[in-house]
Amino acid sequence: MELVEAIILAVLAASTPLLIAATGELVTERSGVLNLGVEGMMIVGAACGFAGAWLTGSILVGALFGIVAGTLMSLVFALMALGLAVNQVATGLALTILGIGLSGLIGAGFVGERITPAAHLYIPGLTDIPLIGRVLFGEDGFVYFSIALIVGVWWFLYRTRAGLILRACGDNHVSAHALGYPVLRIRTFAVMFGGACAGLAGAYLPLAYTPFFIPGMTAGRGWIALALVVFASWRPGRLVVGAYLFGAVTILQLHAQGWGVGIPSQFMSALPYLATVIVLVLLSRARTGGSTAPAALGTVFVPDR
Amino acid sequence: MQLVLEKRAERSNTIALVSPLIAIGLTIVTMTILFAILGKNPLLALHAYFVAPLTDSYSLQEIAVKATPLVMIAIGLSLCYLANAWNIGAEGQFLIGAVAGSWIAVKTQGTDAGAWVLPAMLVLAAAAGALYALIPAICKVKFGASEILTSLMLVYVADLFLDYLVRGPWRDPHGFNFPTTAEFDPVATVPLLIEGGRLHLGSIIALLVVAAAAILLGRTIKGFEIRVVGAAPRAARFGGFNANQLIILTFAVSGALAGLAGIIEVAGPVGHLQPGISPGYGFTAIIVAFLGRLNPLGILIAGLFLALTFIGGEQAQIAMKIPLDVTKVFQGILLFYVLACDSLILYRFKLVFPNRQVARGTG
Numbered sequence: 001m002e003l004v005e006a007i008i009l010a011v012l013a014a015s016t017p018l019l020i021a022a023t024g025e026l027v028t029e030r031s032g033v034l035n036l037g038v039e040g041m042m043i044v045g046a047a048c049g050f051a052g053a054w055l056t057g058s059i060l061v062g063a064l065f066g067i068v069a070g071t072l073m074s075l076v077f078a079l080m081a082l083g084l085a086v087n088q089v090a091t092g093l094a095l096t097i098l099g100i101g102l103s104g105l106i107g108a109g110f111v112g113e114r115i116t117p118a119a120h121l122y123i124p125g126l127t128d129i130p131l132i133g134r135v136l137f138g139e140d141g142f143v144y145f146s147i148a149l150i151v152g153v154w155w156f157l158y159r160t161r162a163g164l165i166l167r168a169c170g171d172n173h174v175s176a177h178a179l180g181y182p183v184l185r186i187r188t189f190a191v192m193f194g195g196a197c198a199g200l201a202g203a204y205l206p207l208a209y210t211p212f213f214i215p216g217m218t219a220g221r222g223w224i225a226l227a228l229v230v231f232a233s234w235r236p237g238r239l240v241v242g243a244y245l246f247g248a249v250t251i252l253q254l255h256a257q258g259w260g261v262g263i264p265s266q267f268m269s270a271l272p273y274l275a276t277v278i279v280l281v282l283l284s285r286a287r288t289g290g291s292t293a294p295a296a297l298g299t300v301f302v303p304d305r
Numbered sequence: 306m307q308l309v310l311e312k313r314a315e316r317s318n319t320i321a322l323v324s325p326l327i328a329i330g331l332t333i334v335t336m337t338i339l340f341a342i343l344g345k346n347p348l349l350a351l352h353a354y355f356v357a358p359l360t361d362s363y364s365l366q367e368i369a370v371k372a373t374p375l376v377m378i379a380i381g382l383s384l385c386y387l388a389n390a391w392n393i394g395a396e397g398q399f400l401i402g403a404v405a406g407s408w409i410a411v412k413t414q415g416t417d418a419g420a421w422v423l424p425a426m427l428v429l430a431a432a433a434g435a436l437y438a439l440i441p442a443i444c445k446v447k448f449g450a451s452e453i454l455t456s457l458m459l460v461y462v463a464d465l466f467l468d469y470l471v472r473g474p475w476r477d478p479h480g481f482n483f484p485t486t487a488e489f490d491p492v493a494t495v496p497l498l499i500e501g502g503r504l505h506l507g508s509i510i511a512l513l514v515v516a517a518a519a520i521l522l523g524r525t526i527k528g529f530e531i532r533v534v535g536a537a538p539r540a541a542r543f544g545g546f547n548a549n550q551l552i553i554l555t556f557a558v559s560g561a562l563a564g565l566a567g568i569i570e571v572a573g574p575v576g577h578l579q580p581g582i583s584p585g586y587g588f589t590a591i592i593v594a595f596l597g598r599l600n601p602l603g604i605l606i607a608g609l610f611l612a613l614t615f616i617g618g619e620q621a622q623i624a625m626k627i628p629l630d631v632t633k634v635f636q637g638i639l640l641f642y643v644l645a646c647d648s649l650i651l652y653r654f655k656l657v658f659p660n661r662q663v664a665r666g667t668g
Contacts, residue, residue, distance in 0.1 A: 036453065080641060084648040085310055089391055089453065091644060093591055098637025104630030215630075220461050227454045266469035273461040276454065277444070284449040302310050302652065 007251060008135050012143055013209055015247025017042070017201040019146045021225035022232070022239055023153055024197020029229055030157060031190035032170035032183075033081065034298035036092025039222025040099020041073040041195050042202030047107035049203025050213040054110055059118045062207045063142075063200060070199015071192050073099060078191045082184050085300045096222070103215065110213045118142060118208040140208045142200075147240075149197070154236035166190060170294035173301040183301055198222065220273065227276045231283055233292040249275050310648075311655045324646035325596055325607070331646075332639045339634065345625055353624050354617035354635075364620075366503040368612045370574050373507045374399070374566035374583075376608035378590035380518045381559025383599040387522075389535040390552040394441060394456030395563040396587025397463035398434040402564020403571040404467050405433030407578040410493035411475050411486055422492040426568050434564015435557040437463070442556035446549040452556075460587070468580050475578065485579035495573035507569035512605075514562060519601040531555060563587060584615065585633075592640045598647075611636065 021038055028035050048069035053062025073095060080091045118140040121127065126137040157163040166186055169176045173183045201221070206213040224246060232238035253268040333351065340347040358364040378395045385392040406426035413422050441456035468484070477487040498504040522528035534541040534548050541548060566586065571578050593611050597603030618632030 076641070080645060083310070084645050085652055086644045086648045090595060091641075093393060093588075094637055094640040094644060097588060097592070097640060098634060101630050101633025101635075101637050105628055105634060108628055108630065220458070223454060223457050227451075227458070230451060230454070264469050264473060266465040266472075270462045270465045273458040276458045277440075277450075280450040280455055281444050281448045284444075284451075285447075302312060 005131055005134060007255065009139075010251045010254075011244065011247045012135070012139060013247075014250045015243045016143050016146045017204045017209065017221055018225050018228060018246055019201075019240065019243035020142070020149060020204065021198045021201035021222060022228040022243060023146070023150050023236070024194035024201070025225055026229050026232065026234060026236065026239060027153055027157070027166070027197075028190045028194030029297055030170045030234060030294055031166050031187045032173055032294055032296040032299070032301070033187050033191055034088045034092065035074065035077055035081070035095070035191055035194055036089060036226065037073065037077055037095025037099065037222075038092075038194075038198050038225050039218055039220065040096035041070040041198035042099075042205075042218045042222040042225075043103040043216070044073055044099045044106070045070040045199030045202025046205050046217055047103035047110070047202075047213060048199070050110055050113075050115070050206035051106060052203075053115050053207055054113055057115075059115075059141075059207050062115075063203050066199040066203025066207075067196045068199070070195040070197070070202065072195075073199070074191045074195020077195070078188045082187055082191070082301075085302050087300070088298050100216070107213050107215060111215065112212070114212050115207070117211040142204050142208050150236050150240055157236065167294070170296055173296045173299070177301075177303050183303065187301075198225075201225070224272065224276055227280055230293075231279055233283075234294060235292075246272060246275070307657050308654055309657050310652045313651060313653055316650050317653075320646070320650045321598070324650060325598065325603070325643060328596070328639060328642035328646045329610070331642045332635065335638050335642075336631075336635055339631070340627070343627065343631070345627055350621055350625060350627060353621040353627075354614065357620050357624075358613055358616040363503065364616055366499075367616050368609060369508050370503050370505065370612075371615045372608040372612035373505075373511045373573075374570050374586045375590050375593050375611055376511045376605055377514050377566040377569075378559075378563045378587060379593035379597065379604045379608060380514050380601060381555075381562035382590055382594040383597070383601070383604060384518070384521075384531060384555040385559050386594060387535045387599050388531045388548075388551045388555045389538070390442070390445075390555050391453045392438060392441070392456050392556055392559050393453055393591065394438070394458075394460050394587070395559065395590055396583060396585065397456070397460035398438050398560040398563035399567040399570075399583055399587050400460075400463040400467050401437040402430035402434035402567030403578060403582060404463075404470060404567075405564065406430035406568030407475070407486060407489075407571055410489045410572065411578075413493065414487060414490055418490075418492060420492060422490070423495065423572065426493060426572060427565060430568030431561040431565045434567065435561035437564070438556045438560020439553065442553050446552055452552070464580075467578070467582075471579055477577075483579075486577045488577050489572055493572055494576065495569055503574070505569075505573045507566075507573050510565070510569065511608075515601045515605050518604075522601065527554075563590075589615075589636055592636050592643075595640060595647075596643050 021042055025038055045066035049062045049066030052065025053059055077091055077095050080086045081088045120138050120140050123137050127133045165181055169183050169186050177183050202218060205217050228242045231242040250272050253271045257265045257268050337347040340350040382395055406429055409426045441452040444450040444455050445452040471484045471486060475486045477485055495505045495507055530546045531551055534546055534551050571582055575582055589611055593604055593607045597607035614632055614635055618629055621627040622629050
């Protein structure tokens with residue numbers, strides 16, 4: 001039973017950065033913008049988040065550093081892809097390349113340093129309940145925040161007028177523009193939200209997942225988050241399922257390595273990436289009756305006057 | 306008063322020509338500021354990056370050696386991007402090519418295998434790279450799965466596979482437990498062009514690839530189809546061009562070139578298979594492709610330029626203790642400026658006065 005509890009806790013921890021980053025990207029893509037730079041924003045968020053926490057000793061300040069860093073990165077993307085109407089795929093790739101370099105530069109001074117990781121919730125009595133106590137009442141703040149975030153995004157997208165307008169921009173920017181909505185401004189906010197989430201997701205890694213910073217520590221999580229949005233058919237509910245499923249694959253392969261199943265560890269480490277490919281293929285195949293992607297996703301929009 | 310984009314009536318040829326130069330200029334200005342922030346003398350740093358490598362023969366050869374994989378991969382990628390197929394997994398195809406070619410080198414090690422070894426390695430590496438690139442291409446064409454994500458995921462898989470081989474079955478028994486194969490035999494090594502130098506046969510192959518791509522794009526129907534499918538998909542459909550077939554073709558060609566670049570790197574400058582054989586060639590080649598404006602000759606020049614930044618970055622690290630990551634930042638910023646300047650070929654800035662707009666009733 002102890003092991004089951006430990007595995008569930010580990011799965012939640014591994015899923016949280018995926019969930020936060022994918023939630024942000026979901027909002028961005030729902031507004032019609034494909035920002036492929038999630039990995040770059042995450043890794044800069046990780047470096048800045050660690051720097052913030054190490055300098056001030058506060059996890060919260062670290063998280064804020066991560067959010068600000070991710071937002072700044074996304075503003076560069078917005079300037080290019082929205083302001084200058086540059087191809088979004090190429091801009092996203094550029095953002096990732098830039099982010100990997102920047103994070104190395106920022107984080108170089110912090111490699112080898114350690115911080116106290118984010119504290120876990122403890123409610124006497126509740127947290128001590130066997131099996132479910134620590135899972136429900138003993139997580140770090142990021143885990144609870146990620147769940148509040150996705151619920152909030154669901155509510156925003158489907159229960160508010162602003163959410164409806166954002167989705168309208170994503171499905172048909174020409175109509176949204178004709179109705180008088182400031183498409184580019186709305187998209188800029190959506191891109192910034194995506195950047196903030198990616199930055200926070202990146203910061204989660206050195207602040208809560210492992211209490212130190214190593215270059216390249218996001219290890220493709222930003223790309224997996226992008227795949228999760230496709231997996232979720234751009235819907236918040238399915239995103240939660242997908243994120244926890246991928247977290248589970250990550251943790252199970254780690255445990256399988258520990259059990260010594262006789263399969264070389266590199267093959268087990270490749271599982272999350274292979275799973276992403278397989279899932280993308282299966283889902284895209286199942287969806288032959290028309291795409292569920294926002295209709296204007298990734299297309300350039302220059303308002304005519 | 307507000308600055309907005311406006312579509313040009315027709316593309317500006319002047320800007321098309323000068324845009325890479327403007328981009329490089331802006332990047333250098335930005336780097337000057339970055340060097341100053343890092344507390345390094347910007348002039349000395351720029352000298353170390355862009356001038357010092359050009360002053361001695363060893364560095365010049367090293368630039369050509371580094372440009373070889375960049376140009377080969379970027380030529381393949383440019384075909385993909387022209388056809389609007391987004392292969393961003395060239396790094397993985399590079400590694401798989403290196404692995405496949407190394408298989409022959411490892412298996413023939415210490416035998417009296419003849420001169421067929423190197424050609425067989427090159428052919429097998431190209432075939433393996435092409436097959437590896439076909440995975441995302443087929444997933445795209447048959448199932449509609451995003452080739453961007455699948456090709457990128459396969460980079461991690463290739464990286465882990467190589468890691469497994471050199472730590473497991475292919476590890477050099479006399480290598481003091483380092484994760485590497487034994488040094489390749491002379492018959493499994495790319496010959497040098499100058500005895501005792503660095504320049505090798507791979508650079509000639511890269512030049513041939515550039516020439517072949519220029520002929521393909523400029524003189525053949527296939528090249529025309531590739532350009533039309535990317536630039537005007539609707540027109541291409543009316544013309545009866547098969548977009549899916551072109552995705553398969555361009556992916557296979559770019560995978561083959563990346564795989565070939567991989568084995569040339571391993572059997573050439575490196576001399577054995579080990580992790581970290583690529584300082585991100587597959588990703589830097591994306592920048593090369595765009596900086597070269599998806600044009601073979603442009604890619605050759607852009608490849609040499611980015612190779613210069615690799616060598617310059619190493620020299621700046623040794624001479625001035627400037628971190629190697631600065632080179633990556635430099636490359637990322639350069640790609641941003643290239644893309645931004647390219648945008649001005651199709652669009653121009655215009656000042657608008659919002660209050661007048663309201664008067665017209667459109668604001």
